[in-house]
Amino acid sequence: MVGLEYLAKYPFTREASGYVAQLNINPVDLITERAYLNTRERGKARVFESLEFGLIQNKSSEHLTELLSYPFARIIVSLVNDRYLIRRYALAEAKRAYGFLINEDTNRLLEIAQRTFGLNVRLVEENLTLPFIFKMYFTDYLNLTENLRAIEWKLINRLLVKGHVLLRKREFARLISENLKRKTERELPLKLDRKLEAHYENIVQEVHRVLIERKPSMEVFLPKKAEIQSSPPCMKSLLGAVQAGENVPHQGRFAITAFLLNIGMKIDEIIQLYSAFPDFDEKKTRYQLEHICGLHGSHIKYAPPSCSTLKTFNLCLDPDELCQRIKHPLTYYKLKLSGTNG
Amino acid sequence: MDEITQKFIAKKFSEYYKTVELWTPPEFEKREFGFIPFGGGMMIRHRAFQSKIELQNYLQRTAPAHAYHSSAYYQNPSASTMNEKRWQGADLIFDLDVDHIDTPCKQVHDSWSCRCGYVGKGIKPEKCPKCGGTKFSELNWLCDECLTAIKKEALKLIYEFLLNDFGFKENDLSVNFSGARGYHIHVRSKSVRELSQVGRREIVDYIRAEGLFPEFHGLRKDKGRIVGPKLTDPGWRGKLAKVALEFLAQATIEDLKQLPEIGEKSAAKIIENKARIIKALKEGYWDALPVRSSSHFWLNLLKIGAVKLGGEIDQPVTADVKRLIRLPTTIHGKTSFRATQISINKLEGFDPLSEAVVFGKKEISVQINEAPKFRLGEEIFGPFKNEKVVLPEAAAMFLICRGVAKLNGKTNI
Ligand code: SF4
Ligand SMILES: [Zn+2]
Ligand SMILES: [Zn+2]
Numbered sequence: 014m015v016g017l018e019y020l021a022k023y024p025f026t027r028e029a030s031g032y033v034a035q036l037n038i039n040p041v042d043l044i045t046e047r048a049y050l051n052t053r054e055r056g057k058a059r060v061f062e063s064l065e066f067g068l069i070q071n072k073s074s075e076h077l078t079e080l081l082s083y084p085f086a087r088i089i090v091s092l093v094n095d096r097y098l099i100r101r102y103a104l105a106e107a108k109r110a111y112g113f114l115i116n117e118d119t120n121r122l123l124e125i126a127q128r129t130f131g132l133n134v135r136l137v138e139e140n141l142t143l144p145f146i147f148k149m150y151f152t153d154y155l156n157l158t159e160n161l162r163a164i165e166w167k168l169i170n171r172l173l174v175k176g177h178v179l180l181r182k183r184e185f186a187r188l189i190s191e192n193l194k195r196k197t198e199r200e201l202p203l204k205l206d207r208k209l210e211a212h213y214e215n216i217v218q219e220v221h222r223v224l225i226e227r228k229p230s231m232e233v234f235l236p237k238k239a240e241i242q243s244s245p246p247c248m249k250s251l252l253g254a255v256q257a258g259e260n261v262p263h264q265g266r267f268a269i270t271a272f273l274l275n276i277g278m279k280i281d282e283i284i285q286l287y288s289a290f291p292d293f294d295e296k297k298t299r300y301q302l303e304h305i306c307g308l309h310g311s312h313i314k315y316a317p318p319s320c321s322t323l324k325t326f327n328l329c330l331d332p333d334e335l336c337q338r339i340k341h342p343l344t345y346y347k348l349k350l351s352g353t354n355g
Numbered sequence: 356m357d358e359i360t361q362k363f364i365a366k367k368f369s370e371y372y373k374t375v376e377l378w379t380p381p382e383f384e385k386r387e388f389g390f391i392p393f394g395g396g397m398m399i400r401h402r403a404f405q406s407k408i409e410l411q412n413y414l415q416r417t418a419p420a421h422a423y424h425s426s427a428y429y430q431n432p433s434a435s436t437m438n439e440k441r442w443q444g445a446d447l448i449f450d451l452d453v454d455h456i457d458t459p460c461k462q463v464h465d466s467w468s469c470r471c472g473y474v475g476k477g478i479k480p481e482k483c484p485k486c487g488g489t490k491f492s493e494l495n496w497l498c499d500e501c502l503t504a505i506k507k508e509a510l511k512l513i514y515e516f517l518l519n520d521f522g523f524k525e526n527d528l529s530v531n532f533s534g535a536r537g538y539h540i541h542v543r544s545k546s547v548r549e550l551s552q553v554g555r556r557e558i559v560d561y562i563r564a565e566g567l568f569p570e571f572h573g574l575r576k577d578k579g580r581i582v583g584p585k586l587t588d589p590g591w592r593g594k595l596a597k598v599a600l601e602f603l604a605q606a607t608i609e610d611l612k613q614l615p616e617i618g619e620k621s622a623a624k625i626i627e628n629k630a631r632i633i634k635a636l637k638e639g640y641w642d643a644l645p646v647r648s649s650s651h652f653w654l655n656l657l658k659i660g661a662v663k664l665g666g667e668i669d670q671p672v673t674a675d676v677k678r679l680i681r682l683p684t685t686i687h688g689k690t691s692f693r694a695t696q697i698s699i700n701k702l703e704g705f706d707p708l709s710e711a712v713v714f715g716k717k718e719i720s721v722q723i724n725e726a727p728k729f730r731l732g733e734e735i736f737g738p739f740k741n742e743k744v745v746l747p748e749a750a751a752m753f754l755i756c757r758g759v760a761k762l763n764g765k766t767n768i
Contacts (some may be wrong), residue, residue, distance in 0.1 A: 143573075150546070151521065152546050152547060152549075152550060152554070155550060155551075155553075155554035155557050155558075156550075156551075156554065158557075159551065159553050159554065164566065164568060164571075165568075165571055167557065167560065167566050168557040168558065168560065168561045169557075169560050169561045169564060169565065169566050169567045169591065170566070170567060170568055170571035170572070171571070171590075172572075172588075172589060172590045172591070172592065173520045173521065173561070173589075173590045173591070174520070174522075174589040174590055175519070175520070175521075175522035176520075176521050176522025176523070177522070262553050264553060264556065304568075325552070325556060325675070326552065326553065326556060327552065
């Protein structure tokens, strides 16, 4: 058995949702009853803080209030029903959870991964003098890391032992939180009774107002210097996705990053460009950029992938006429720039 | 191919399909089938069959040059668009082909010609050196050396990667000679069925050692020394140590000088201290090399070793989740050989040039254009140039399917 404190910390777990379900609270009561005033305040904070800061602060509210504010926040986000908000909210809940998970004990982590997320994970029993505590079956691992951009998540850079990827505690916590993020994105908006809309109208309006202010404009900003206009269609669309703050899988991120670096964009300019990512982290981004530049360890400067590789990943989008004559996006760029494409 | 020859082949293939114990993939009714007829017609796609007998009758009736099945499982395999097909997962397939490795014998038996008339030996270039064109017609041959080289890649893939690192069971794997110049390895474990293209591509990268950064594999400075992966480490760490040791053990001064940043002098020094360096390396110390910019030196070394070990795997096949792959136990129309299933423990001793041969000893007279020397079973044939020869059926069928021979008019069929 787990206590209320635990459920409040991890309101997304099976145990927590089971507990809430058996309280049998009417969502209408949540928004109208005096008894839930604090729950409402905390729930609103979850939503607004996600939107404004991309994270949810931990305030020590009473455990039951904290726990109930979670389903309340999910109802609000569902009623607003905006993809950007859902992404921001999912990310902020994931970050909040990560803060707790990283300090959680090993068996608890394992239990959450298995029971709540159904992941094929175990403790490392091999006697390795390495800092790895957990292992995850590689198919689960590949699923979860699909959108993680750091090169350290690439399977080739992991220790793979008999089908299991070895993980440090920090990494394991990160993957659980990634799983939470994805699950939230998948589950929201919740299917709710239409009657709720009227009761929640005020709060939904309020979120809408902030949302309009906060949502980054979708206009693609193209720096002049590197002549991005001469880029092939695939790179333009990748850049567009990056700018819109969409989750781009790491192959795509690698491709666009290597491309921009190779056509002469500076690291700082690219960082500015990437700041629209929902999970933008300047320090990490900088490190990865420098990596691709060959400034760390390997000293290998990376070229963007060829057209055939891009095609494999479905990243070759809207190829145009010039594309018929080239095999590499950099060739496209050079031809276009020198005007030899006629 | 002239009409008589084509009819003859069709009859022979059809006879084969009449009696063969045809293999069919698991969950047969969820698979799409595809066929290429003789005479270079369009590929027939989006076919599905209700039973093995139905498929076998089809093969017997149409005697196609090539028969394929989808690696994917579909709800409606015969629908013509992906949307209607309803993808339900796919096996993981690795395609190893002589085309993707560089063997010295290719200089002897392979050639290509450009539309402009320029002809060259070996692997075709990216661009024609004379006119810059990129379209070539190729003449590739099958030889023992090439087939052995690609078999080695298959063994490496199976043992070092699929069974060891990925932990698949032998039962999960099905190994097939493609019927021509390579091997197909199918992984049919439930766990991989729903992997996305991106996930599959990660597996390919893992196997080809693409995007590997040694610092994620334990390479680091520690109290002024450079510590790195050890032979006893699992996964890529152990492989890295192994590759480095093997490379070093065999390296000549010339090999070392090929690496950037290693001059005449340092190469000589390395060779001189080889034994000591190898000993240190076995203990996990990678700094014993008397090279100043040791990190750069090592990483290049690793890169060379890693690609070799990664194996040549055609990327698109593995990453593509809606690909058609040759149906085992059918005949390859460019060789007349059977796409043959091999149990893993028989792979090492497998001889495609005898075990995949379908046709027999009956004598047939053929007119041969040109063919290099080749072996089938215990017998050596050729080389031939513009001549009429009487050959055992197996050899005659092989040459006809390669497109270098036709039936001699008088042959009775
Ligand atoms: S053909 Fe190459 S350059 Fe053109 S869009 Fe596709 S991947 Fe990009
Ligand atoms: Zn030419
Ligand atoms: Zn050869």
